[in-house]
Amino acid sequence: MQGFDPQTILPRIAAQGLERQEIRPGDWFDDDGMLMCGKCGEPRQGMVTVSAPMEGNPENKMTFKATRSCKCDRDKEAAEKQAEQNKKDMERVARLKKASLMDEKLREASFDSFQVTKYNARNLKLCRRYAEAFDEMVSKNQGLIFWGSVGTGKSFAAACIANHLLNRGVPVMMTSLVKLLELMQGGEEKESDIIARMNSAKLVIFDDLGAERNTDYALEKIYNIIDSRYRRKLPMLLTTNLTIDEMKDEEDRRYSRIYDRIFETCYSMQFTGPSWRKKEASRRFTEMEKLFDID
Structure with a gap:
């Protein structure tokens, strides 16, 4: 995309995600300032390295802080997906029974x-x-x-x-x-x-x-x-x-x-x-x- 500057855009998106991230009861920050889950103990923030072509950077990589999913987040997402699939399955069964x-x-x-x-x-x-x-x-x-x-x-x-x-x-x-x-x-x-x-x-x-x-x-x-x-x-x-x-x-x-x-x-x-x-x-x-x- 013309005018796309990964060096500016990607860290900005990551920063916006950090600002919106909810700090749940029991969460804490480690010595590196990364948010940790107070329930499962896994990090909810971390440093991310991505490939991005940039002038003056022969490695074409950049690293910045971003949110990440802990086990609790992954389990919740999986449960929501399963619930949605179950709902679709039930609706399909209902249609089949009606037919x-x-x-x-x-x-x-x-x-x-x-x-x-x-x-x-x-x-x-x-x-x-x-x-x-x-x-x-x-x-x-x-x-x-x-x-x-x-x-x-x-x-x-x-x-x-x-x-x-x-x-x-x-x-x-x-x-x-x-x-x-x-x-x-x-x-x-x-x-x-x-x-x-x-x-x-x-x-x-x-x-x-x-x-x-x-x-x-x-x-x-x-x-x-x-x-x-x-x-x-x-x-x-x-x-x-x-x-x-x-x-x-x-x-x-x-x-x-x-x-x-x-x-x-x-x-x-x-x-x-x-x-x-x-x-x-x-x-x-x-x-x-x-x-x-x-x-």
Whole structure:
């Protein structure tokens, strides 16, 4: 820069920094007049030598007093940067969860809140392993299908996997095929855009397979959705109240070609045990009976 005189400018900037430097309680000056941190004991001021071309100075160097960061300053700066990064990470996770189409009641599902029983202990372990090894699962295009009767925890287990990945910043979508069909029929978003949005997710979870209407239109759209993931080698996770035999023995070609795609890439896990929904309904009923038992 024309007119830039390092011999004047650099010491001036350093002097301004020294004037603005806060002297904290406990700080002290050493024998050389350098400010020392009263907490960590490291210097907060020191002599700085910089390279600067100057006339009459063959070494092209100059030395002057300037501020410096002690351990306390460095730790504070690192903590502030980490806090800012954490804030950005949380905002990104919030955006991912909002875009996931997940039901509100499942957004807080986690492996830690999973109620372990003799019926689901093995499945919980497998779900956790799948989530922790997800990068490998993606590379192998390995999906899952949870099957079993109503209320056995299939959707909750799927949501645990989804939230584990979302909290790591992995894009996940979790929705029902019924809801997807409603979106396609609603006209607010093009079918191609919906499928493209799903294919931008590392994992898509289709909840409650088999609950959709068995019309030609619905089954054709479902096949296109699942086939799109299949062809792009993107993993999917499905939950269903159907049995494996019902799906494997399906004679209706409209269904069987859907199930063929699923079984080729998805490991099946059966969920058994008493219905959590019935158990929860019974608990709430008992609580209300106690509440209404007024003398």
